[in-house]
Amino acid sequence: MRSSLPSRVLGVAVGAVLLQLIMITAFAWPSARTGPRDVPIVVTGPQASAVADRLEHERPGAFAVETRRDEAAAREALTDREAYGAIVTTPxxxxxxxxxxxxxxxxQQLGALAEKLTGPQGARGAAVQDVVxxxxxxxxGTGFGALVLPLIMSGLAAAVLLTFAxxxxxxxxxxxxxxxxxxxFGVAALAQGWLSLLPGSYLTLAGVLALxxxxxxxxxxxxAAALGRAGIGxxxxxxxxxxxxxxxxxxxPELLPRPWGEIGxxxxxxxxxxxxxxxxFFDGAGAARALTVLAAWAAAGLALLAVGALRRRTEERPVPERAPAMAG
Structure with missing residues (x-):
C-alpha cells in the first residue's frame, strides 16, 4: 500500500498540471489569436467596387465584402445582423x-479602418456612425462579456448540487x-436594473436567459444522471x-480562429x-439558429435525465427470488 502512494501522488500531480495547461490554453488561446476572418461588411455608392478591391488587396481574408444598392440597404444589413458594418461612398x-x-x-476595428480611408483630394479619414x-x-461590451462566465458556472454548480442533494x-x-x-428572471432583473447592461423587453430577456x-x-x-460522476466532468x-x-x-465568432468560432x-x-x-438590440433578427441550438441542448438534457431515471429504476428493481427446486 505504501509503495503505491508515491505513484498515486505523482499521477494526481501530473493530471492536475495537464488540466491546468488545458485550462490556460482554452481561455488564453482564442484571445491571443483574435483577428478578423471574413467579417461580413457591405459597401455601397459610386466607389463601392474600388473600396471592395482595396480591402481585399490590403486585408486579404479579413472581410467578406458584399455590395448593396444604396445606404438604406446597407443600414438594413446591419439591423438584420447580416453584416457588422458598412462603408458608404459618396462624392x-x-x-x-x-x-x-x-x-x-x-x-472598434472598423473605426480604425475609417481613419485610413481617403476622400476627395486625398483627404484621410471618414466619419463613423453607430447604427445599432x-x-x-x-x-x-465588457460588462456583457463578464456576464457569460458566471452564468455558465452557476449552471454547473446548480447541476452538481441537485445531483448530489x-x-x-x-x-x-x-x-x-x-x-x-x-x-x-433574477439575472434579467440584475442585468437591466442595477447593472444596466441590456435594453429591450424584460420578459423576453428573462425567457432567453432561462432557456x-x-x-x-x-x-x-x-x-450526470446518465453517466454518473463522469458525466459531471x-x-x-x-x-x-x-x-x-x-x-x-x-x-x-468571426474574430476567433477557424473553425472554433463557428463551433462555439x-x-x-x-x-x-x-x-x-x-x-x-436587434428585435430578434438573426436569432433563429441560436434559439434552435439552445432548445436542442435543453431538450437533450431533459432526455438524458429521463434516461438516468430509467436506469436507476432498473438498478433498484428487486430481483425475483428463484423458487426452490422440488425434491425428486
Whole structure:
C-alpha cells in the first residue's frame, strides 16, 4: 500500500498540471489569436467596387465584402445582423456605419479602418456612425462579456448540487427547470436594473436567459444522471473549457480562429450570447439558429435525465427470488 502512494501522488500531480495547461490554453488561446476572418461588411455608392478591391488587396481574408444598392440597404444589413458594418461612398467622401451592439470589438476595428480611408483630394479619414449602438452604460461590451462566465458556472454548480442533494431523478429535473426559471428572471432583473447592461423587453430577456440556463444546467445534470460522476466532468469540460472561450462574448465568432468560432455557436454559451444580443438590440433578427441550438441542448438534457431515471429504476428493481427446486 505504501509503495503505491508515491505513484498515486505523482499521477494526481501530473493530471492536475495537464488540466491546468488545458485550462490556460482554452481561455488564453482564442484571445491571443483574435483577428478578423471574413467579417461580413457591405459597401455601397459610386466607389463601392474600388473600396471592395482595396480591402481585399490590403486585408486579404479579413472581410467578406458584399455590395448593396444604396445606404438604406446597407443600414438594413446591419439591423438584420447580416453584416457588422458598412462603408458608404459618396462624392463628398466615404462614411463608415457600425453596429457596436453586435460586437464592440469589430466596431472598434472598423473605426480604425475609417481613419485610413481617403476622400476627395486625398483627404484621410471618414466619419463613423453607430447604427445599432451598445448600451450606453456598457459601450465596450465588457460588462456583457463578464456576464457569460458566471452564468455558465452557476449552471454547473446548480447541476452538481441537485445531483448530489436530490436522489430522485424526476425531482432533480424539476429542480433544474425551477432553477432556470428563477435564474432567468433574477439575472434579467440584475442585468437591466442595477447593472444596466441590456435594453429591450424584460420578459423576453428573462425567457432567453432561462432557456440559456436550462441548456447548461440541464445538459450537465442529464449527463450526470446518465453517466454518473463522469458525466459531471464531461459537462464541465464541454461548457466551461470549450463553450465559454468559444462563446465570443467579448469579440465575435468571426474574430476567433477557424473553425472554433463557428463551433462555439453550436454550444450553449455561444448560442446564448448570440440570442441575447439579437433579442436585446436587434428585435430578434438573426436569432433563429441560436434559439434552435439552445432548445436542442435543453431538450437533450431533459432526455438524458429521463434516461438516468430509467436506469436507476432498473438498478433498484428487486430481483425475483428463484423458487426452490422440488425434491425428486
Amino acid at each position: 463628398a467622401g466615404p462614411r463608415v456605419l457600425t453596429a457596436s451592439a453586435a460586437s464592440p470589438m469589430v466596431a 449602438a451598445a448600451d450606453s452604460h456598457d459601450p465596450r 436530490i436522489r430522485a431523478v424526476a425531482w432533480r429535473a424539476a429542480g433544474v427547470v425551477l432553477f432556470a426559471a428563477l435564474g432567468g 440559456s440556463i436550462l441548456a447548461v444546467a440541464g445538459t450537465v445534470a442529464g449527463l 464531461a459537462g464541465g469540460l464541454l461548457m466551461l473549457l470549450l463553450g465559454n472561450p468559444l462563446s465570443a462574448a467579448s469579440s465575435a 455557436q453550436f454550444l450553449p454559451p455561444g448560442a446564448a450570447v448570440t440570442l441575447i444580443r439579437s433579442t436585446s
